[in-house]
Amino acid sequence: xxxxxxxxxxxxxxxxxxxxxxxxxxxxxxxxxxxxxxDPVRLRLMSIVASHEGGEACVCDLNDAFExxxxxxxxxxxxxxxxxxxxxxKRGVWVYYRARAEALQNLAALIGGQAQ
Amino acid sequence: xxxxxxxxxxxxxxxxxxxxxxxxxxxxxxxxxxxxxxDPVRLRLMSIVASHEGGEACVCDLNDAFExxxxxxxxxxxxxxxxxxxxxxKRGVWVYYRARAEALQNLAALIGGQAQ
DNA sequence: TGTAAATATTTACATGTGTCTATGTCTTGC
DNA sequence: GCAAGACATAGACACATGTAAATATTTACA
Numbered sequence: 001x002x003x004x005x006x007x008x009x010x011x012x013x014x015x016x017x018x019x020x021x022x023x024x025x026x027x028x029x030x031x032x033x034x035x036x037x038x039d040p041v042r043l044r045l046m047s048i049v050a051s052h053e054g055g056e057a058c059v060c061d062l063n064d065a066f067e068x069x070x071x072x073x074x075x076x077x078x079x080x081x082x083x084x085x086x087x088x089x090k091r092g093v094w095v096y097y098r099a100r101a102e103a104l105q106n107l108a109a110l111i112g113g114q115a116q
Numbered sequence: 117x118x119x120x121x122x123x124x125x126x127x128x129x130x131x132x133x134x135x136x137x138x139x140x141x142x143x144x145x146x147x148x149x150x151x152x153x154x155d156p157v158r159l160r161l162m163s164i165v166a167s168h169e170g171g172e173a174c175v176c177d178l179n180d181a182f183e184x185x186x187x188x189x190x191x192x193x194x195x196x197x198x199x200x201x202x203x204x205x206k207r208g209v210w211v212y213y214r215a216r217a218e219a220l221q222n223l224a225a226l227i228g229g230q231a232q
Numbered sequence: 233t234g235t236a237a238a239t240a241t242t243t244a245c246a247t248g249t250g251t252c253t254a255t256g257t258c259t260t261g262c
Numbered sequence: 263g264c265a266a267g268a269c270a271t272a273g274a275c276a277c278a279t280g281t282a283a284a285t286a287t288t289t290a291c292a
Contacts, residue, residue: 017159017162017163017166017167017220018163018166018167018215018217018220019167020163020167021160021163021164021167021181022159022160022163024156024160027156027157027159027160027163028156030156030159031154031155031156031159032154034150034153034154034159035151035154035155037150037154037227038147038148038150038151038153038154039147039151039279039280040140040143040144040146040147041143041280043133043138043143043146043147043150044137044138044140044143046133047133047134047136047137047138047143048137050133050134051133051134051135051136051137058238059238059239060238060239063238063239065137068280068281068282069281069282069283070238070239070240071239071240071241071242071281071282071283071284072280072281072282073239074239074240074241075240075241075280075281076280077239077240078240078241090239090288090289092238092289092290093237093238093239093288093289093290094238094239094289095238095239095240099134101134104133104134104227104228105228107227107228108224108225108227108228108229109224109228111153111220111223111224111227112220112221112223112224112225112228113224155249155250157250174268175268175269176268176269179268179269184250184251184252185251185252185253186268186269186270187251187252187253187254187269187270187271187272188250188251188252189269190269190270190271191250191251191270191271192250193269193270194270194271206258206259206269208259208260208268209258209259209260209267209268209269210268210269211268211269211270
């Protein structure tokens with residue numbers, strides 16, 4: 001296990017934005033998580049996976065939802081996975097991605113949490 | 117008033133990520149808002165402004181909080197303002213930025229909202 | 233073993249982004 | 263009116279990012 005925090009772990013550690021100024025290192029930890037979400041394709045990927053029955057979806061389904069090449073979808077899924085927003089599980093030939101609900105909720109709390 | 121929605125307005129219009137898949141146009145509306153936040157300097161700017169007394173801060177204060185040039189801070193503030201996350205008001209020689217709390221809360225609801 | 237299918241990796245490239253320097257625009261007070 | 267200060271804009275540059283084509287890897291199954 002690495003000493004580096006994943007972006008998701010970094011986001012879980014801070015009080016809400018509006019409560020007190022983020023430190024430089026806190027901000028540098030959280031920004032990559034927002035960056036991972038800040039793309040229309042990745043937003044839709046997250047949304048498709050998170051709203052899919054069972055909270056998971058196969059890459060084959062995801063490829064079909066976009067008019068983009070398979071490597072491009074694979075690239076975006078990797079970014080979401082490395083940010084800690086998607087879990088990855090291989091079952092046979094297929095790979096299933098699962099949304100990490102608590103990761104999204106931590107991020108939401110950081111952004112929208114009340115000042116006190 | 118323009119027919120274009122600001123990113124903040126686009127975010128207010130959608131059910132949570134995990135409830136149903138975002139449409140392409142919804143995702144394209146929301147991504148710029150996340151992009152605006154997805155930078156360490158802008159995250160700290162938002163946080164400093166939002167947590168400042170009165171919910172607003174003068175650019176002069178913000179410049180002092182970073183070891184960056186004044187135009188760079190001005191550039192980041194413009195991005196946050198155009199995304200709809202900061203309101204801008206000029207009073208005399210000084211410019212004050214104010215955090216739009218409901219914008220942050222709408223975004224948080226979109227990201228972290230429960231599936232049902 | 234070997235072939236096909238599902239997914240990932242590599243490489244390349246056009247475009248976007250963060251930063252600075254230089255300059256412009258307002259506002260205030262002399 | 264003019265000089266000084268606060269902030270914004272313009273231009274330039276290094277670097278990051280989204281995409282696709284080509285290729286590799288892994289798994290199942292005949």
